Amino acid sequence: MTTExxxxxxxxxxxxxxxxxxxxLAIEHRILAGQLHVGDRLPPERQLAELLGVSxxxxxxxxxxLEALGILVAHTGSGGDAGSILVGQPSEAMTTLLRLHLAxxxxxxxxVVEARIMIEGWSARSAARHGPAPAxxxxxxxxxxxxxxxxxxxxxxDLDTQFHVAIATRSDNQLIAHLMQSLRDTMRDHMVRAFxxxxxxxxxxxxxRAQHREIYNLIQQGDGxxxxxxxxxxIRNFYAQHGR
Amino acid sequence: MTTExxxxxxxxxxxxxxxxxxxxLAIEHRILAGQLHVGDRLPPERQLAELLGVSxxxxxxxxxxLEALGILVAHTGSGGDAGSILVGQPSEAMTTLLRLHLAxxxxxxxxVVEARIMIEGWSARSAARHGPAPAxxxxxxxxxxxxxxxxxxxxxxDLDTQFHVAIATRSDNQLIAHLMQSLRDTMRDHMVRAFxxxxxxxxxxxxxRAQHREIYNLIQQGDGxxxxxxxxxxIRNFYAQHGR
Numbered sequence: 405m406t407t408e409x410x411x412x413x414x415x416x417x418x419x420x421x422x423x424x425x426x427x428x429l430a431i432e433h434r435i436l437a438g439q440l441h442v443g444d445r446l447p448p449e450r451q452l453a454e455l456l457g458v459s460x461x462x463x464x465x466x467x468x469x470l471e472a473l474g475i476l477v478a479h480t481g482s483g484g485d486a487g488s489i490l491v492g493q494p495s496e497a498m499t500t501l502l503r504l505h506l507a508x509x510x511x512x513x514x515x516v517v518e519a520r521i522m523i524e525g526w527s528a529r530s531a532a533r534h535g536p537a538p539a540x541x542x543x544x545x546x547x548x549x550x551x552x553x554x555x556x557x558x559x560x561x562d563l564d565t566q567f568h569v570a571i572a573t574r575s576d577n578q579l580i581a582h583l584m585q586s587l588r589d590t591m592r593d594h595m596v597r598a599f600x601x602x603x604x605x606x607x608x609x610x611x612x613r614a615q616h617r618e619i620y621n622l623i624q625q626g627d628g629x630x631x632x633x634x635x636x637x638x639i640r641n642f643y644a645q646h647g648r
Numbered sequence: 649m650t651t652e653x654x655x656x657x658x659x660x661x662x663x664x665x666x667x668x669x670x671x672x673l674a675i676e677h678r679i680l681a682g683q684l685h686v687g688d689r690l691p692p693e694r695q696l697a698e699l700l701g702v703s704x705x706x707x708x709x710x711x712x713x714l715e716a717l718g719i720l721v722a723h724t725g726s727g728g729d730a731g732s733i734l735v736g737q738p739s740e741a742m743t744t745l746l747r748l749h750l751a752x753x754x755x756x757x758x759x760v761v762e763a764r765i766m767i768e769g770w771s772a773r774s775a776a777r778h779g780p781a782p783a784x785x786x787x788x789x790x791x792x793x794x795x796x797x798x799x800x801x802x803x804x805x806d807l808d809t810q811f812h813v814a815i816a817t818r819s820d821n822q823l824i825a826h827l828m829q830s831l832r833d834t835m836r837d838h839m840v841r842a843f844x845x846x847x848x849x850x851x852x853x854x855x856x857r858a859q860h861r862e863i864y865n866l867i868q869q870g871d872g873x874x875x876x877x878x879x880x881x882x883i884r885n886f887y888a889q890h891g892r
Binding site: 422424428432435436440441442461464465466468469470471472473474475478490492493494497498500501502503504505507508509510511512515516518519522523526577578579580582583 | 666668672676679680682684685686705708709710712713714715716717718719722734736737738741742744745746747748749751752753754755756759760762763766767770821822823824826827
């Protein structure tokens with residue numbers, strides 16, 4: 405087998421990095437090396453600039469980029485309180501990313517719907533296979549909460565979102581649950597518009613409630629294929645009737 | 649049904665936005681309103697700062713955040729050439745996001761592997777269902793290229809990645825293809841280490857080649873379930889033997 409050294413494999417032309425990109429890499433390397441963890445605080449801007457030998461502007465730009473990626477939140481206090489804290493919530497950043505790229509037509513609403521069907525079908529199968537879980541109580545509570553006839557469309561929609569995300573969370577795969585949350589949040593405006601454009605919202609909500617209970621029951625019975633099929637029908641039917 | 653106006657639904661406490669966040673929102677609103685498209689150029693920093701009534705520093709921080717999200721690339725020329733261009737490639741930004749959150753243990757390598765199996769199984773089923781496609785020629789070429797016995801491990805790994813991403817791309821869902829590319833790139837270092845730690849690389853590569861051809865043939869035969877099962881075995885088997 406030809407080795408890296410003799411084939412030249414793995415080498416590529418160098419692009420000159422800007423200062424702020426080098427700051428991002430310096431922070432990334434510390435994270436990858438396990439020297440920085442969720443909850444840790446970065447040194448204040450001024451100190452970080454001195455430590456890395458770059459301008460404060462370069463540090464600030466890098467921190468904004470990492471904030472956009474959901475890696476840290478800025479702490480705007482001064483003195484001992486200053487600095488940014490590393491966080492563990494990728495969903496919001498992923499949502500911003502997906503929402504902007506959807507707006508730029510880098511993919512379509514239909515493709516987001518298909519991705520949701522893929523993830524929710526997988527989650528339902530996974531949940532049905534793993535049997536009863538503590539999250540089942542949460543799912544049941546959400547179903548009961550959605551039965552409240554005095555809910556606004558907005559409140560119903562938010563509970564509906566929680567129910568669907570809870571199924572993904574029940575799969576015990578945080579990455580897939582974050583993806584699900586992001587895809588759902590990416591579609592939020594679209595969904596809220598769809599709810600408000602309904603001519604017979606009471607009838608639609610009654611139908612959605614029944615479908616949610618069917619999905620829940622199929623998961624409880626351990627019938628993953630049927631649960632996945634029910635979710636697919638639930639989502640496709642909604643978009644066909646209200647989604648455009 | 650209680651309406652938004654009477655229930656107070658949809659209202660939430662306000663968080664004071666920093667200048668650079670307002671700049672991001674201003675750009676995002678123009679994108680969402682369809683007034684900015686991929687390929688368009690933003691005004692130069694100085695002009696954008698004047699137009700929005702904020703400091704140049706705030707504009708620069710916002711542009712860095714949007715760069716991190718893969719929304720634009722900076723154009724560092726001056727005068728008429730200055731400004732940033734909107735782009736349509738979310739994979740790289742998604743990879744950075746996923747890689748950093750993986751490093752922060754916000755999810756695990758096992759969960760990335762499960763997500764890959766979900767996406768690739770879905771893609772194989774989708775490809776098998778839709779019948780022959782122009783991308784099949786590309787898949788066949790990649791299989792032939794991987795048969796070259798003089799490839800370095802690195803080169804084999806890169807072709808291997810292209811083959812798996814090409815199956816997702818064949819599904820005609822850009823979002824899912826981007827997700828697949830990101831998940832695979834997120835695991836790149838892990839995978840390259842695994843390839844280099846093999847004690848019998850020639851034997852492993854022979855096995856991988858045979859599995860790739862089996863997956864390709866099952867897709868060509870339209871047997872989505874078998875193709876998805878073959879991909880799942882292919883991925884699980886690799887990780888069980890070399891992945892840790």
